[in-house]
Amino acid sequence: AQDVQGYRRVLLKISGEALMGDGSYGIDPEMVDTIASDVATVARAGVEVCLVIGGGNIFRGVAAAARGMDRAQGDYAGMLATVINALMVQNALERHGVPTRVMSAIHMSSVAEPYIRRRAVRHMEKGRVVIFAAGTGNPFFTTDTAAALRAAEMECDALLKGTQVDGVYSADPRKVADATRFETLTYLDVLARDLHVMDAAAISLARENRLPILVFNIHAPGAFPQVMRGEGLYTKIV
Numbered sequence: 365a366q367d368v369q370g371y372r373r374v375l376l377k378i379s380g381e382a383l384m385g386d387g388s389y390g391i392d393p394e395m396v397d398t399i400a401s402d403v404a405t406v407a408r409a410g411v412e413v414c415l416v417i418g419g420g421n422i423f424r425g426v427a428a429a430a431r432g433m434d435r436a437q438g439d440y441a442g443m444l445a446t447v448i449n450a451l452m453v454q455n456a457l458e459r460h461g462v463p464t465r466v467m468s469a470i471h472m473s474s475v476a477e478p479y480i481r482r483r484a485v486r487h488m489e490k491g492r493v494v495i496f497a498a499g500t501g502n503p504f505f506t507t508d509t510a511a512a513l514r515a516a517e518m519e520c521d522a523l524l525k526g527t528q529v530d531g532v533y534s535a536d537p538r539k540v541a542d543a544t545r546f547e548t549l550t551y552l553d554v555l556a557r558d559l560h561v562m563d564a565a566a567i568s569l570a571r572e573n574r575l576p577i578l579v580f581n582i583h584a585p586g587a588f589p590q591v592m593r594g595e596g597l598y599t600k601i602v
């Protein structure tokens with residue numbers, strides 16, 4: 365097995381936007397395949413992996429509310445969007461030979477198992493990658509919070525947040541030329557400086573449960589396995 369720095373079990377949060385690739389909506393099969401390949405590499409190295417997938421590439425409750433839709437109703441639609449993404453990622457992972465289970469926080473027994481904590485743990489112990497769909501199952505939350513929640517419930521050693529850039533910067537490096545990248549940050553730094561890594565509920569939950577957050581570029585092929593080995597660029601929040 366490759367050196368994975370003692371990581372036994374990790375949760376990877378993939379935003380819906382990451383699945384769009386270069387597009388502006390929906391799912392880019394090549395991008396999904398690249399991510400699936402990296403997840404397969406980490407799983408084969410002997411790390412138990414679970415995933416939380418966002419839905420922002422399809423539907424966001426807040427955006428719909430801004431155009432007059434009832435917020436809670438919009439959020440339920442957003443949670444259903446994450447189920448679509450979960451099925452796509454499941455399909456890609458199985459093409460890479462990785463056994464998977466989708467567990468949904470909203471019951472949808474024809475396409476996914478209901479989320480049952482102890483059963484999820486059992487799946488991972490058997491080497492299956494578990495994909496948590498439908499966020500927390502509650503409106504007014506995000507999939508970032510769902511990721512911190514599931515990572516705490518699963519007693520993960522780390523929460524990995526795949527983003528569009530290779531870590532947390534002082535400002536958006538795609539807009540500000542002299543933005544600097546942080547190697548490490550504390551949870552309180554992230555909250556006090558309003559660094560927009562994950563929402564405040566997710567950061568607080570991670571902090572209370574002493575769950576390290578590793579922020580890296582999900583678009584760089586091979587980055588997820590590299591971060592697991594302690595290589596490449598990423599920001600660690602502890």
Ligand code: UDP
Nearest residue numbers: 380418419420425439442443499500506507
């Ligand atoms: N959502 C929700 N409760 C949750 C998780 C998600 O209501 O626990 C809804 C919310 O409307 C959100 C949408 O699902 O806008 C998609 O999730 P998110 O915006 O977190 O996806 P991402 O930004 O990661 O693509």
